[in-house]
Amino acid sequence: MKITNFSDFDALKNRIANEQKDEITIRVAYATCGITAGAKPVVEALEKELLKHNLCCVSLKTTGCLGACYAEPTVMVTKDGVDTLFGYVDSVKAHEIVKEFVLNGKEIEGVIK
Amino acid sequence: MTEYRIALRNSGLIDPNDIEDYIKNDGYSALAKVLKEYSADKVIEEITASGLRGRGGGGFPTGVKWKFAKSYNDEAKFVVCNADEGDPGAFMDRSILEGDPHSIIEAMAICGYAIESNQGLVYLRAEYPLAIKRLQNAIDDATELGLLGDNIFGTEFGFNIEIKIGAGAFVCGEETALIHSMEGMRGEPTLKPPFPAESGYWQKPTNVNNVETFANIAPIILKGAAWFSSIGTEKSKGTKVFALAGKVKNVGLVEVPMGTTLREVIFGVGGGIENDKEFKAAQTGGPSGGALSKDFLDTPIDYDNLIAAGSMMGSGGMIVMDEDDCMVGIAKFYLEFSVDESCGKCTPCRIGTKRLHEILEKITSGNGEIEDLERLKKLGQMVKETSLCGLGQTAPNPILSTINSFKDEYLAHIVDKRCPAHRCSDLVKYEINPDKCVGCTLCARACPVNAISGSPKKVHSINRDLCIGCGACDTACNFGAVFKN
Amino acid sequence: MACKSHYVDECYAELKQFIEKLPTQKGALIAVLHKAQGIFGFLPEEVQDFVAKELHINPAEVYGVVSFYSFFTMTPKGDTPISICLGTACYVKGAEDIVAEIKEHINLDVGQVSEDGKFSLDAVRCVGACSLAPVVLIKDKVYGRLKKGEIKSILDGYMKGESHENN
Ligand SMILES: Cc1cc2nc3c(=O)[nH]c(=O)nc-3n(C[C@H](O)[C@H](O)[C@H](O)COP(=O)(O)O)c2cc1C
Ligand code: SF4
Ligand code: SF4
Ligand code: FES
Numbered sequence: 001m002k003i004t005n006f007s008d009f010d011a012l013k014n015r016i017a018n019e020q021k022d023e024i025t026i027r028v029a030y031a032t033c034g035i036t037a038g039a040k041p042v043v044e045a046l047e048k049e050l051l052k053h054n055l056c057c058v059s060l061k062t063t064g065c066l067g068a069c070y071a072e073p074t075v076m077v078t079k080d081g082v083d084t085l086f087g088y089v090d091s092v093k094a095h096e097i098v099k100e101f102v103l104n105g106k107e108i109e110g111v112i113k
Numbered sequence: 114m115t116e117y118r119i120a121l122r123n124s125g126l127i128d129p130n131d132i133e134d135y136i137k138n139d140g141y142s143a144l145a146k147v148l149k150e151y152s153a154d155k156v157i158e159e160i161t162a163s164g165l166r167g168r169g170g171g172g173f174p175t176g177v178k179w180k181f182a183k184s185y186n187d188e189a190k191f192v193v194c195n196a197d198e199g200d201p202g203a204f205m206d207r208s209i210l211e212g213d214p215h216s217i218i219e220a221m222a223i224c225g226y227a228i229e230s231n232q233g234l235v236y237l238r239a240e241y242p243l244a245i246k247r248l249q250n251a252i253d254d255a256t257e258l259g260l261l262g263d264n265i266f267g268t269e270f271g272f273n274i275e276i277k278i279g280a281g282a283f284v285c286g287e288e289t290a291l292i293h294s295m296e297g298m299r300g301e302p303t304l305k306p307p308f309p310a311e312s313g314y315w316q317k318p319t320n321v322n323n324v325e326t327f328a329n330i331a332p333i334i335l336k337g338a339a340w341f342s343s344i345g346t347e348k349s350k351g352t353k354v355f356a357l358a359g360k361v362k363n364v365g366l367v368e369v370p371m372g373t374t375l376r377e378v379i380f381g382v383g384g385g386i387e388n389d390k391e392f393k394a395a396q397t398g399g400p401s402g403g404a405l406s407k408d409f410l411d412t413p414i415d416y417d418n419l420i421a422a423g424s425m426m427g428s429g430g431m432i433v434m435d436e437d438d439c440m441v442g443i444a445k446f447y448l449e450f451s452v453d454e455s456c457g458k459c460t461p462c463r464i465g466t467k468r469l470h471e472i473l474e475k476i477t478s479g480n481g482e483i484e485d486l487e488r489l490k491k492l493g494q495m496v497k498e499t500s501l502c503g504l505g506q507t508a509p510n511p512i513l514s515t516i517n518s519f520k521d522e523y524l525a526h527i528v529d530k531r532c533p534a535h536r537c538s539d540l541v542k543y544e545i546n547p548d549k550c551v552g553c554t555l556c557a558r559a560c561p562v563n564a565i566s567g568s569p570k571k572v573h574s575i576n577r578d579l580c581i582g583c584g585a586c587d588t589a590c591n592f593g594a595v596f597k598n
Numbered sequence: 599m600a601c602k603s604h605y606v607d608e609c610y611a612e613l614k615q616f617i618e619k620l621p622t623q624k625g626a627l628i629a630v631l632h633k634a635q636g637i638f639g640f641l642p643e644e645v646q647d648f649v650a651k652e653l654h655i656n657p658a659e660v661y662g663v664v665s666f667y668s669f670f671t672m673t674p675k676g677d678t679p680i681s682i683c684l685g686t687a688c689y690v691k692g693a694e695d696i697v698a699e700i701k702e703h704i705n706l707d708v709g710q711v712s713e714d715g716k717f718s719l720d721a722v723r724c725v726g727a728c729s730l731a732p733v734v735l736i737k738d739k740v741y742g743r744l745k746k747g748e749i750k751s752i753l754d755g756y757m758k759g760e761s762h763e764n765n
Contacts, residue, residue: 001258002257002258002259003258003259003260003266004259004264004266004267005266005267006145006149006266006267008259008266009141009145009266012133012136013136013137013142016133016136016137017137027125027126029125031207031208031211031212031243032204032207032211032241032243032244032725032726032727032740033204033726033727033729033730033742035243036727036730036733036740036741036742037730037742037743061127061128061131061134062128062130063124063125063126063127063128063129063212064123064124064125064127064129064208064209064211064212064213065124065125065208065211065212065365065366066124066125066126067116067121067124067125067208067365067366067367067368068363068365069364069365069366069729069730070362070363070364070365070729071363072729072730076125198726199723200686200724201683201684201685201686201687201723201724202685202686202687202688202724202728203724203728204724204726204727204728204729207726239632239669240722240724240725240726241725241726244726277628277629278628278629278632279628279667279669280628280631280632280667280668280669280670281667281668281669281722281723282666282667282668283723294628295625296625297624297625297626297627297628297629297663298627298659298663299662299663299666300666300667301666315625356728358686358687358728358729358731359686359687359690359691359731360690360691364728364729364731365729396686399686430686432686432687432690434690438690443690446686446689447686450723456666
C-alpha cells in the first residue's frame with residue numbers, strides 16, 4: 001500500500017487503531033545493550049513457551065531500550081493495562097514469566113519496577 | 114522526582130521495525146499536520162515559541178537555527194542529523210535510533226518542509242551497526258509507504274534521507290568537520306562564519322541538528338509550543354535525556370525535566386552509588402565538560418547553571434564517580450582522549466593538549482611541582498581562548514574544573530606524593546597499622562626491596578621512599594596489618 | 599573476512615563493481631574505503647592506489663583520509679581481533695585492569711598483533727553499551743560486565759577454537 005493523500009493516512013490510522021488488541025503484551029528490550037546482555041535467548045525462550053501453551057491473546061515484541069540498562073535483559077509484561085518490568089531475565093526466567101506470571105497469574109520474583 | 118518522557122516516548126514500547134506500531138502511537142501525524150495546516154514559517158514559529166534548544170551540546174535555539182537556514186535560498190538545501198555521538202560514555206542517541214528510528218525520520222521531514230529542503234542526511238557513527246540497520250530499515254519502510262519520497266500525502270513536498278557512515282573520529286561531531294566528512298574528506302573543522310546554514314554540505318545551505326533535538330519535534334507540533342515551554346526552567350525548556358553510567362546503581366537512560374537536580378537524578382532515578390560508596394563527582398559534557406562535586410548536587414540542571422558550575426550540558430553523558438576514583442587521573446584520561454582526537458589543524462589544540470597531558474602525567478607519576486598547578490591553569494586558559502573549534506576550546510575544562518573542586522587531590526599528588534584514591538600506580542605505597550602488627554616479620558621477608566624494618570615481636574614499618582608498591586607484604590601479612598596509602 | 603591471497607583478483611573485482619554501482623562518485627571516498635576494508639580486512643598501499651585510480655583522485659587524498667580516521671587501518675588485524683573499549687564508562691569500571699590482564703595472559707598490548715597472527719588488540723572509544731561496562735569486543739561479539747579474571751577464560755576459549763556464537 002502507498003499513502004498518496006491525507007485520507008489514505010487517516011484510513012490507515014483507523015485500521016490500525018481498530019485492530020484487535022491483544023490482552024497481554026510482552027516486550028523484550030532489544031537494543032545493543034539488551035542483546036549484549038543476552039536478550040536473544042530470552043526472546044527464543046519466550047517464543048517457545050508461548051507456542052507450547054498455544055496462547056492466542058498474547059503478543060510478543062522486540063523493542064528498543066527502556067532505559068533500565070543496569071538490569072538487562074529486561075522483559076515488560078503488560079496485563080490489563082498494568083506494566084510489570086522484570087530484570088536480569090534469562091531463558092529459565094523467561095519460561096517462568098510465561099508459565100507462572102502470564103498464564104497462572106502468580107506473582108514471581110525478579111520484578112524491578 | 115519522576116521521569117518525563119518526550120524524546121524517549123516510544124523507546125522500549127514500540128517495535129522499531131514496525132512502522133505501523135509507530136503510526137499507532139501518533140507517528141507521522143505531526144508531519145501530516147504541518148503539511149495540511151501549517152506554512153513553513155508557522156512551523157518555525159512554533160518551534161521557536163517552544164523554547165527548544167539544541168541537545169547536541171551547544172544549546173542553540175532550534176527555531177532560530179531553522180529560520181537562518183530558511184532565509185538562504187538555493188536550489189538544493191540539506192537537513193542533517195548529527196548522530197555521531199562522540200562523547201565516550203553517552204548512548205542516548207543510539208537508544209533513540211535503535212528504539213524509535215521513525216521519530217527522527219518524521220522530524221527531519223518536518224524540518225525539510227520548514228527550511229525548504231528536500232534532502233536529509235544522517236551522519237551515523239560506524240560503531241553503531243544496529244542503529245544503522247534499524248534506521249535504514251525504517252527509511253525503506255517509510256519510503257515504501259509513501260511517507261518519504263516525492264509528493265508526500267499528495268502535496269508538493271518531497272523528502273528523502275540518506276545515511277552517511279562515519280569512520281571513528283570524535284572531531285567529526287563538530288558540524289563543519291561533520292560536513293567535510295560527509296563529503297568524503299578528512300573531517301577537519303573550518304572557521305565559522307560562514308555557518309552551515311549559509312554554506313554547508315557542498316557549499317549549500319545546511320541545517321544540522323542532534324538526534325535528541327529531532328526527537329522532540331513531533332510532540333511539539335502535536336501538543337503545541339505552550340505545552341512544551343511549560344516544562345523545564347525559564348531558559349531551558351522541556352526535558353533532557355541523560356545516559357547515567359559509571360558508579361551508579363541504576364545505570365541506564367533517564368529523561369527528566371530541565372531543572373531537576375543532580376541529586377534527584379543520581380540518588381533518585383539512579384538509585385544512588387554502587388556498593389554504597391561515597392559520591393565524589395559527576396562528569397557532564399564528556400571530554401568537553403567538567404566534574405561536578407557534591408557541592409553541586411542540589412543545583413538545578415540546565416544549560417546556564419552547568420556552565421556557571423564550570424561544566425556544560427553536553428549531549429547528555431553523565432559519568433558518576435565515587436571515592437575510589439582519582440580526579441587527577443580522570444582529568445588525565447580526558448586529556449589523553451583530546452590529544453588523540455585533536456585533528457591537528459591548529460597549534461594551540463595540537464600542542465597545547467599534549468603539554469597539558471604531559472604535566473598531568475608528571476603529577477600522577479609523583480614528579481609534580483607546586484608550580485604545575487599554575488602552569489595548568491594558564492596553559493588551559495590559553496588553549497581555550499585560541500583554539501579553532503569546540504574541541505580545543507573545551508578540552509582543558511576537565512582540568513580546570515577538577516583543580517577548582519578537587520584542589521586537595523592535586524596537592525596530595527604534588528606535595529605528599531600520595532594518590533588518595535589509590536589509583537595512580539606510581540603513587541600507591543603501603544603502610545603498616547601499628548595496632549594490628551604483631552611483629553611476625555613475614556612482610557619484611559617478603560619485601561623484594563627491603564623496604565620494611567623492624568625486629569621480631571616489634572611493630573614493623575615501611576620506608577615510603579624505598580617501597581615500590583608491589584603489595585607482596587600485604588599478601589604475606591596474616592593479620593591484615595598492611596594497607597595502601 | 600580478510601582477502602586470501604589466491605582470491606585477490608576476485609576481491610578487486612568486487613570492489614570495482616561496488617564503485618561502478620555507486621549513484622555518484624562525488625564524496626563517496628569514505629563509503630568506498632569502508633567497503634574496501636570489509637573486503638580486504640585492511641587498507642594496504644596497493645588497495646589505496648586502486649581506489650584512487652577508480653575514483654579518479656590523487657592517492658595522497660586517499661592516504662590523507664585513511665590516516666585521519668581511526669576506523670581505517672593499514673596493517674592487517676589478527677584472525678581474532680580484540681577491541682577493548684576505553685570510553686569513560688568503561689574506564690571508571692576498570693578497563694585498564696582488563697588491558698593489563700590481556701597483556702599478562704597473551705602478551706599483547708594495545709595496537710599489537712600477536713606473532714602467530716592469531717590475536718590483535720585495539721582500543722575503541724565507546725560502543726554504546728556503556729551500561730554493561732567494562733566492555734570487550736572479540737570478532738563481532740560484545741562481552742559486557744566483565745569481572746576480574748573473566749577475560750582470561752574467554753580468551754582461552756578462542757585459543758581452543760570455540761566459536762562462542764550462541765551465547
Ligand atoms: C568536538 C565537538 C564534538 C561534537 N560532537 C557532537 C556529537 O557527537 N553529537 C552532536 O549532536 N553534536 C556534537 N557537537 C555539536 C555540533 O557541532 C552541533 O552544534 C550540533 O550537532 C548542533 O545540533 P543541535 O543544535 O541540535 O544541538 C560537537 C561539537 C564539537 C565542537
Ligand atoms: S581545536 Fe583541535 S580539533 Fe579543533 S580544529 Fe583545532 S586542532 Fe582541530
Ligand atoms: S609493597 Fe612491596 S615494596 Fe612496598 S613494602 Fe610491601 S613488599 Fe615492600
Ligand atoms: S564507554 Fe565503553 S561502551 Fe561506552
